């Protein structure tokens with residue numbers, strides 16, 4: 001039924017394994033989705049919107065050796081998680097902007113050690129994010145985070161840190177609360193999050209519970225106007241994509257079907273593999289950015305890995321570690337690596353083309369440093385006190401998004417340093 005899955009990139013001996021695995025997923029998928037999304041309110045329904053199939057890991061050199069240093073001053077992405085006794089800048093009690101599913105402390109996560117680490121590059125010091133200094137620098141500026149639910153996860157971290165100085169005011173949201181904008185009135189600073197999981201034009205056939213009735217229709221030669229329309233209005237942009245490309249989809253170019261990925265056999269379409277689509281879409285997005293007249297600063301953030309262990313998202317995979325791991329201790333999963341390699345191929349190249357063109361595009365590679373934080377996910381604590389009534393309750397784990405406060409607060413330390421050291 002899906003024999004051609006990943007044909008482009010998988011060595012033959014992996015094929016059967018994948019096929020078997022996908023059949024299982026196909027059967028379990030719908031049941032899981034209904035179960036999983038059932039209880040979510042409209043505001044937060046797209047939370048774990050892209051549980052994705054991953055199983056095979058491959059032996060690879062440590063990720064960091066694959067990353068080209070691209071920062072002039074310091075390779076911020078080559079470093080270690082070091083103890084940070086002072087802990088996070090905010091908690092669930094000081095910040096009311098944390099979405100329920102990422103509010104691990106409020107949801108009763110018992111351990112606290114995961115809060116007391118910060119990222120330290122090997123080549124330079126990295127001061128903790130200074131919200132006062134940031135807002136002073138950002139007077140009259142507009143920021144946007146563009147991408148999927150991890151971008152939404154990220155924006156909350158920024159907002160909670162900045163809220164130490166001034167409480168942001170929500171000034172816009174769309175119907176489903178997927179796109180939002182906040183203002184910091186004293187600083188005339190604005191922060192937006194724009195929901196565009198593919199960055200290219202997509203028709204998604206999912207109901208509010210995330211149950212899909214048909215394959216995504218993806219136009220690999222058209223951009224999603226949701227972000228391109230406003231692109232020049234933002235001084236700073238953090239753009240990202242990735243995981244949604246793993247979904248079943250039909251690929252179009254010039255309004256003509258090229259083929260599909262993991263689509264129903266009744267369609268009689270050529271399986272092209274998601275890697276085909278991801279590379280094409282990413283090239284197209286990069287091309288738009290490179291040839292734009294954007295005068296500010298654009299960060300492309302790498303997609304970040306999940307940490308389901310002893311299983312996957314649909315069959316009891318967990319993430320119950322309580323401390324960071326060391327480099328090389330855990331391999332990035334096979335499908336994640338495919339996405340990542342495409343990003344490593346396309347984005348740094350685009351960044352240097354952009355620079356020749358007067359466009360400031362920077363590659364921020366949070367994937368490898370995030371891989372070292374299997375302790376940073378909500379796990380069962382995506383729900384409020386999941387074991388209160390029954391110690392052995394079967395609970396869905398979220399090992400994809402990040403607890404707030406949590407490791408992604410450190411992403412902002414790096415972003416701030418790159419902004420301030422411009």
Ligand SMILES: *[C@@H]1O[C@H](CO)[C@@H](O)[C@H](O)[C@H]1NC(C)=O
Pocket residue numbers: 140141142188
């Ligand atoms: C606020 O910032 C916007 C740009 O984001 C600018 O156009 C506007 O003039 C600023 N307002 C004031 C009062 O400075």
Ligand SMILES: *[C@@H]1O[C@H](CO)[C@@H](O)[C@H](O)[C@H]1NC(C)=O
Pocket residue numbers: 254
């Ligand atoms: C797009 O399709 C139209 C008609 O379907 C065709 O005339 C045109 O040449 C195509 N363009 C490209 C770039 O393939």
Ligand SMILES: *[C@@H]1O[C@H](CO)[C@@H](O)[C@H](O)[C@H]1NC(C)=O
Pocket residue numbers: 268
């Ligand atoms: C599927 O496509 C092949 C080749 O394009 C064609 O020979 C075959 O008749 C098609 N089958 C159906 C059911 O459309």
Ligand SMILES: *[C@@H]1O[C@H](CO)[C@@H](O)[C@H](O)[C@H]1NC(C)=O
Pocket residue numbers: 309310317318320
């Ligand atoms: C973590 O989960 C695994 C099952 O995935 C279990 O065997 C182990 O006991 C758990 N560890 C803790 C500390 O709960």
